[in-house]
Amino acid sequence: MKSAKFWGSLGVVSAAALTLVACGKGGNSANTDDTKQASKFSPVVPNKSTKEGGTVKQAIETDTPFTGIFASELTTTQTDVDVMEPGLEGLFDVDDDYRINDKGPATMKLDRKNNTITIMVKKGVKWSDGKQVVAKDLEFSYEIMANKATKSQRYTSSIASIKGMKEYHDGKAKTISGLEMPDGENGRKLIIHYDKLKPGMYNSGNGYFSENAQPYHYLKNVPFSKLESSDQIRKKPMFFGPYKVDKVVRGQSVTWSPNKYYWRGKPKLNKVICQVVSTKSASQAIKSQRFDVARVINSQWKQVKDTKGVNFVAKIPLEYSYLGFKVGKWDAKKGKNVMNPNAKMNNKSLRKAIAYAMNISQATKRYTGGLTFQIPTLIPAQFGDYFDKDAKGYDYNLKKANELLDKAGYKKKGKWRVQPNGKPLKIKILVSEGSDPSKEPITQNYIQQWHKIGLNVSLINNRLIEFNSYVDKVQNDDPEIDMFTGAWSLSSEPSPNDLYGEGAPFDMTRFVTPENTKLLNAIDSEKAFDHKYRVEQFHKWQEYMNEEAYCIPMTNSYQITAVNGKITGYSVKPSDLNDKWFKVAYVK
Template identity: 60%
Template sequence: MKNKKVLGSIALVASAALALTACGNNKNNSSSNNAVKDKFPKAVPTKTAKNGGTLRYAIETDTPFKGIFEPTLLTDAIDDTVSQFGSESLFHQDNSYNIDNKGAATFDLNTKAKTITIRIKKGVRWSDGKPVVAKDVEYPYEIIASPKSGSSRYTDSLQDIVGLKEFHDGKAKTISGIEMPKGENGDTVVLHFKQMHPGMNMIGSGYFWKEASPYHYLKDIPMNKLESSDQVRKKPLFFGPYKIDKIVRGQSITWSPNKYYYKGKPHISKITESVISSNSSAQAIKSHKFDVIDVVNSQWQQVKGTKGYNYVANTPLSYSYLGFKVGKWDSKKSTNVMNKNAKMNNKSLRQAIAYAMNVDQAYQKYTQGLTFRVPTLVPKAFGKYSDTDIKGYSYNLKKANQLLDKAGYKKKGTYRVQPNGKPLTIYLAAVSGTSTQESIVQNYIQQWKKIGLNVKLTTGRLIEFNSFHDKVQNDAPNIDMFMAAWSLAGEPSQNNLYGKNAPFNFTRFVTDRNTQLINDMDGKKALNDNYRKKVLWEWQKYMFDQAYVVPLTNSYSITAVNSKLTGYTTATDAPSNMWQQVAFTK
């Protein structure tokens, strides 16, 4: 189970093979498609555990991992996966994504007082033996709010903590709304809010941070050097079940038990993580090279008969999407600025592009339906908040052509021109990956050609993951649209993904209507659940109509687990760090 830290609900991933992260704690692997229960179990069989053994874990990526091990600075799902053996949230969730008190800290929300009180449990220690204290809970907010740190986590949602904006703007040296009543070395932190919001009791809420950072270990590092420091890159501390022994940068990590782990010593003696290309996944499974390895859906038919593994799966709380660049991020004002004259700022053009995509047919062909089209930006896993009346952009070339004709995109030869008569070339950014990824992207380019649109790949080819992330995040000029994905946290607020001041709003669209709907879904009136549902449905209809972001797919996430292992589960309410219970069997 991947332990994604997503503040509110984010994770930039690489389309077709879901892979970029961002917010809260995303142990929210939810079975939103009931068929997954019939195809695969959620957990391996329970057997008698023994201590010892070396577990080999595959990191499937076609590029070296960055190796950023500080949650406030981490932005992609690969690093998040890499750090899962040691990294742990302060909180645990139940099977409805609500925070309970089974984690490293307890949680007490007081709506009347506008506070959240966090108490660290006795015995919770960093892997160097130092206790996790109140300052470790407070310090992440300083990192996030410091303009010098480079953190992408500062959002409108967090600004509801009293004094955080003043600290961010340099008007205060401390964050007045974060109280440590027993001192910096105590066990208690009280967060004071300007206003309370629905969903603040849920693990995916973006209104407060769910991780701790080792202040004693990081305090002497200047904020502008934190991300590149050895303490973050080479010798990070964790309070989870395992600690890092060795890092071969971008390629492999060796872990051993954290003897200070508050829930007791884990079973396995050694864990080795190694990078493997997604194209090599099937062969690695058939040769039993790893004890735990994700299955590439397009390779399922090749590996499904391989013995010696239990195959577990779920439908993650995530989706891939096509985003259209219509503006820029203003770092000085920490806001998205939309350009009304942007090439892609034409609703008919965006809708036509979406209708021309044969998503159902492509994924049926390449994954036998293990990856499937999703119609709306609020997945079914969110239950009543997901508007099932929205059918999405199903394949319809006739409608796509009609939209373009009516909007004035006339054909001149093979391709259409802009309404002003100028040539139209659209540059698409997509991540490199399996051969299937390349085939699917090229398929879409051919589909767009059928409606007269000249679509070319940014840089002329699919882009390596880290470079893709940098280009999309920094609004590279040669990207008109891009294929990526979100790994979501367990709370349906859209503020951290699509808000006016959300750094992760990579399309940079900003409209008064969108801002109003987001404010309404998170406002005081939305404490009434029926009202919140109504607003979320309105927002989904609005986003479907505007098509700044078009949802594409979700997938079964299948993992091959050595049949000699027990304790591995994909359940929503699994332990705060599942790896504490994973063991080889007697």
């Protein structure tokens, strides 16, 4: 599932690419003792000699039953993805920079002269019923995404750039003309035709092609409209990964056993059980070792960090939280963002003052467990040289905030400042509820900071909003919203176009300028096949976004997993994600 971007504290998958996270994290000082400790964590458990057999129980931390839609093209929650892990294997392995390599179940070759991508499945890559994965299985993945009857959220403008995809989606063609199977449906080769290729296509998560397959022979008789609710998807899904489904207890657990046809060899374990546990019980479950693998909820870190017989592995996920300013609306008819130059928050000095008044490091140091840290830019550091390490971001500076407001004409009239035109200035902020109990006090802290510089800021409805209601209000540009906090969980291709482009519904601020469009187009242009040029454009874009301050980068966090000390092979490195469960075993 490296190709998904999600949104929501529940990780709602939207489209081929995105996820808004109800950010319950907040940032904190990277200098706390806990953060120092977290930074020392390895992404892998110690490597030891293994033995055959045994059962591993993985905790799936959620306060609601999982939906159990076990198909990458249709699933809408991160929880389903977590439950699918032991059997779900993507077509491609990647390196630690998420660049696709030839080590996985399939290979990929770009032909820039002919604007094609050729995907070749390796011989011996088989479904759990022993059937070879073939070209039709690859092609069928696109049909599921593009057929309107499935209501898949994965049909996006990126996937639609394949020739013939739009005609198929609109019901004007029975097949997708840009998907060619030169050796027939039972061959192993799929050639994908485009008008032009994009530089991001070398990376997993780019959204321009599917990184999954579905067993056509198993699903072909299920109508597209019934696919999502079918037993073949819900009760007896089929995968070509290391384990196959034995039993699904709806919404509660999935039991897996080895796929005897698995192409890399025989998995070591007898069973893997993925079982739901509430977030409130998560720390107790780790301390009592009810589970062999369990995600640590960051606010509970101090309760579990001294647990014996456990190895803690950590990674910094491709995520960030941010503060956004509403300066326009989404025009559904035109399919683009339209900025309002007269919007209350369409004043750069006001936005910058709000950013400088936020004591992000201090607040989160006080209220969180030390596993979250402030970030300077909207491109995470995990993206290597695309990240601008010289970006300054917005450190706490009340003096600078006051100076900016004074100079821009936001004069004080009693306790509060007024607009430059003399009218009262009231600013409403929308914040969603989150699983982290520190969310509320951190938010109230920021509001107090804004009050210190004379800005009359208050929460919409005077409280944090339930997440689904928050999504509805932000997506539909509720006129009450002046600013909002949010977070993105990103795909592993770093282009920000799907989040901040003029035609991106996920550009929730609705900020649009010719310069922003120009920079985003440069990042994904033909010239950007030159890595140095693409890096330069990424750095220019980050500098521009920080200067314009329509979207203020806030925080990211360590993500820690507790793993039974008797287990080896478990890893959270990007290069290990595709075959992780094949390697997991008990030590001798």
